[in-house]
Amino acid sequence: MNHTTITLQEIIQAHQRIKNYIRHTPLEYNVEFSRLYGAEVYLKLENLQVTGSFKPRGSFNKLLALSHTERKRGVIAPSAGNHGIGLAYAANQLKVPAHVYLPNEADPSKINALESYGAAITFFESIADARLAAVKDAQEKGYTFLSAYNDRSVVAAGGTVELEILDDLSDVEVVITCLGGGGLTPGICVALKSINPKLEVWGVQTKNSPTFAVWFQHAKTVPVNLKPSIAEGLSGPIEHHTMTFPIIQEHIDRIITVTDEEIMEAMTTMPNYQYIIEPSGAAGLASLKQNGGELKGRKAAIVVTGRNISWTRFSSFISNRVSYAKQ
Known part of the structure; x- marks a missing residue:
């Protein structure tokens, strides 16, 4: 077996191994996003996972x-x-x-x-x-x-999120997920595509740290100019030899990049739905502003990956968002 290959069987085994230690998090239908984009939009709430993220x-x-x-x-x-x-x-x-x-x-x-x-x-x-x-x-x-992404156990466990989505919404058509180093998205890709290759996975990175977006565009690893982002969990250098890139390259349908301002807007609207989420957890939601129209008439699940942010920092983002709106 190629060392970069993760199989559906490994993902199923991972789920059996960890299921008694984690939560099967809710897949919640969102009325507002569904109305806004003419789709059935569901939120996979990994912000409600133990410790507040999928990790x-x-x-x-x-x-x-x-x-x-x-x-x-x-x-x-x-x-x-x-x-x-x-x-x-x-x-x-x-x-x-x-x-x-x-x-x-x-x-x-x-x-x-x-x-x-x-x-x-x-x-x-x-x-x-x-x-x-x-x-x-x-x-x-x-x-x-333990790498956050360059590890078979981590990648396989990321796929357990998709198994839960399919358990709760077997006819899902698009899954949108945050993409940093690949500790989540590659496993989701393998699980989804192994069950139905016609289903789509969209990965979302920050414009300030777009490593996989650039590599995917060039079909190879190349130097990428990185800048700081408020979504620190999706930012920073990624090893060129990471096992996650070949999986993404083979299976993902598209990689979208979003600005810090779009992330800020997405995360500061979530209290309307009774949830606090951190910047890295909001990237998938942020992608709807530019790509939500493409979901019209389809069933989509967006993975909300985490909630761990101090109230002081969250409040500062709300203040900054008000400042942006006044400009």
């Missing part, structure tokens, strides 16, 4: 497959927040020591969550520095390193 799926799938010796040594991960939180939660539940390396600018709410789950936290100047240090310490200290 524990991959962490549990990885940790449950480790040997007793590997669990005893502990696990390590660099993270902008949610990946580390998911790992810390899973490690806490399974009594595995967890080390999480964060950038200095990590959201305070995410730091608090990590501390509550008992993770050992170390801060670095940037997420790139955190990753280099985590790789080094994994090699030198015997920890199991």
